[in-house]
Amino acid sequence: MGARSVPVVESRELRYFVAVAEELHFSRAAERLGMAQPPLSRAVAQLERRLGTPLLERSSRSVALTEAGAVLLREGRAALDALEAAEHRTRRAAPAPTGTPGIAIATKAGASDELLAKLLDAHAAEPGAVPVEVVLCGPGQQARLLRTGRVDVALLHPPIDDVEGFDVEALRTEGQVALLPAGHPLSTRTSLRLADLEDLPGLPPPRYPRVDGTYPEGPGSEVHDHAQLVQLVSLGRTAVVVPEVARSHLRGGVTAVPVVDAPEVTTVIAWPPHSRSLAVARLVGTATRL
Amino acid sequence: MGARSVPVVESRELRYFVAVAEELHFSRAAERLGMAQPPLSRAVAQLERRLGTPLLERSSRSVALTEAGAVLLREGRAALDALEAAEHRTRRAAPAPTGTPGIAIATKAGASDELLAKLLDAHAAEPGAVPVEVVLCGPGQQARLLRTGRVDVALLHPPIDDVEGFDVEALRTEGQVALLPAGHPLSTRTSLRLADLEDLPGLPPPRYPRVDGTYPEGPGSEVHDHAQLVQLVSLGRTAVVVPEVARSHLRGGVTAVPVVDAPEVTTVIAWPPHSRSLAVARLVGTATRL
DNA sequence: CGCGCCCATACCCGTGCGGTATCGCTGCGG
DNA sequence: CCGCAGCGATACCGCACGGGTATGGGCGCG
Numbered sequence: 207m208g209a210r211s212v213p214v215v216e217s218r219e220l221r222y223f224v225a226v227a228e229e230l231h232f233s234r235a236a237e238r239l240g241m242a243q244p245p246l247s248r249a250v251a252q253l254e255r256r257l258g259t260p261l262l263e264r265s266s267r268s269v270a271l272t273e274a275g276a277v278l279l280r281e282g283r284a285a286l287d288a289l290e291a292a293e294h295r296t297r298r299a300a301p302a303p304t305g306t307p308g309i310a311i312a313t314k315a316g317a318s319d320e321l322l323a324k325l326l327d328a329h330a331a332e333p334g335a336v337p338v339e340v341v342l343c344g345p346g347q348q349a350r351l352l353r354t355g356r357v358d359v360a361l362l363h364p365p366i367d368d369v370e371g372f373d374v375e376a377l378r379t380e381g382q383v384a385l386l387p388a389g390h391p392l393s394t395r396t397s398l399r400l401a402d403l404e405d406l407p408g409l410p411p412p413r414y415p416r417v418d419g420t421y422p423e424g425p426g427s428e429v430h431d432h433a434q435l436v437q438l439v440s441l442g443r444t445a446v447v448v449p450e451v452a453r454s455h456l457r458g459g460v461t462a463v464p465v466v467d468a469p470e471v472t473t474v475i476a477w478p479p480h481s482r483s484l485a486v487a488r489l490v491g492t493a494t495r496l
Numbered sequence: 497m498g499a500r501s502v503p504v505v506e507s508r509e510l511r512y513f514v515a516v517a518e519e520l521h522f523s524r525a526a527e528r529l530g531m532a533q534p535p536l537s538r539a540v541a542q543l544e545r546r547l548g549t550p551l552l553e554r555s556s557r558s559v560a561l562t563e564a565g566a567v568l569l570r571e572g573r574a575a576l577d578a579l580e581a582a583e584h585r586t587r588r589a590a591p592a593p594t595g596t597p598g599i600a601i602a603t604k605a606g607a608s609d610e611l612l613a614k615l616l617d618a619h620a621a622e623p624g625a626v627p628v629e630v631v632l633c634g635p636g637q638q639a640r641l642l643r644t645g646r647v648d649v650a651l652l653h654p655p656i657d658d659v660e661g662f663d664v665e666a667l668r669t670e671g672q673v674a675l676l677p678a679g680h681p682l683s684t685r686t687s688l689r690l691a692d693l694e695d696l697p698g699l700p701p702p703r704y705p706r707v708d709g710t711y712p713e714g715p716g717s718e719v720h721d722h723a724q725l726v727q728l729v730s731l732g733r734t735a736v737v738v739p740e741v742a743r744s745h746l747r748g749g750v751t752a753v754p755v756v757d758a759p760e761v762t763t764v765i766a767w768p769p770h771s772r773s774l775a776v777a778r779l780v781g782t783a784t785r786l
Numbered sequence: 787c788g789c790g791c792c793c794a795t796a797c798c799c800g801t802g803c804g805g806t807a808t809c810g811c812t813g814c815g816g
Numbered sequence: 817c818c819g820c821a822g823c824g825a826t827a828c829c830g831c832a833c834g835g836g837t838a839t840g841g842g843c844g845c846g
Contacts, residue, residue: 214583215582215583216508217506217508218506220579220582257583257586257587258587258590259587259590261586274587274590278582278585280772281578281585281586284582284770285579285582288575288578291575292572293504293547295567295568295571296564296567296568297549297564299549299564299568300547300549301564
């Protein structure tokens, strides 16, 4: 198994480059990395020398990626994720108290609650069940947690979530309903179409946080969890389309009406390929038998 | 896109650990890494401190992997491969003369020759064809070249080759034939079964190199390419079972007889998932239309 | 035209990586 | 039973390199 070729790029340099490539700004990237700008410039220049190709186009007013730089950004992120995953999975494999010798599952906070509850119950009832740590996270974060090894499995919702590169098993498919303030003209309907819900007067769509934590501009309210969302609807401030399960934990003042032409939402359980973990395989097996 | 969590493990340390874990011997690993043994011991100990868990069980006479160490070996190899891939793919994306702005394909030396030739011809005839570099390699090496980004696509033969983690498209399926010295008693048969070929007197199976370049022990001759193999057969020194295409470039003194119960051999074209390369997509498209 | 933003260069310092020497343990052979 | 040899750990040292501060230089903008 010899002949692993000599490495040229060090992971530290790669992290530096990725920070600069993401910020497109050396000073801001340096700040994010907790270091000064000059050594960062030098490190990136050194990386370019080692790779033998420019990665960034600098003018004194702006920074842009070259073709090679774009490739390295994409591939470098993947490599750094793999590195982080190696670290986390090793920690998890360690004997207690350093690591929890169980498995961790990620799910979007406020989503798939009862499905997850059923899964955990069923798993706990199985012989040889291991402890399961539940990691709640913001929307779109599950994939990253999975890629970086902080969790072993995740519940997510393609095609909204990116499942590229994971093994997945579908658990459930459901339609979507509109949540409307009670008393809204449309709330008496027995079904709706998406077109009915466009530009409802006085009910601007809420603004969800982006993956970087910032919020888009717009008239609607900022929202970051499900309870807030339902509350906003009941206050007559917004209307939204959500998966059917949301009906099960509604409150007064909110009416749910099926939206017949909304895309179906599937919930899948995802895990990293090459997973050699027996515990993961068992959990997935339990999930598919629900 | 903030919040990439702080790294604890450096790629250099990981390479050191992987070397030790593969050798299970600090001094040999140090030699392989081109360094002295004491700093290697220290670096691995430091990695264990950072991860907060022992990776190796040392006695003064032997070294063994712990559970966590086995996980880190597997995951660490993958991470190092990803790192190397980032490097190679970036180089390939660089403008000439540093990188070849084309694509590279790996194939086992001496296998799939005419299939590859047809593919290259067909590709060259397409509009917008890019230069294709052909990388010949030893058996079982294609997957590594693909994983580490030295090539963009590979021709391989599941289930002999591991295609786990790659996207694949089947190109051809064929049976296998036995190559026998002309005049051998079995060479007059019109078909054979695997059982017929067990323990043929005077025709011990050849010894192929393992992935690490060493050869297993045994009575047969060492062999490292197809021409040698055929020559050995014609010299009456061995007999082998190979895919049917081998018939097309036989020489005198060798007879091919179909083996009806040998497993079918499929040739697939494989490429890394998430490949964003248009050139790769086009080459694969061409291949499947052959 | 000058100011300010931003990346590069110059220079210095301290940390940490790698090297040599040596110790301590252990299995083995006489 | 003792000595030797193999191997990993420890001790110590020197230097290379990563990171900091100060400063230069190019270019938009007011």
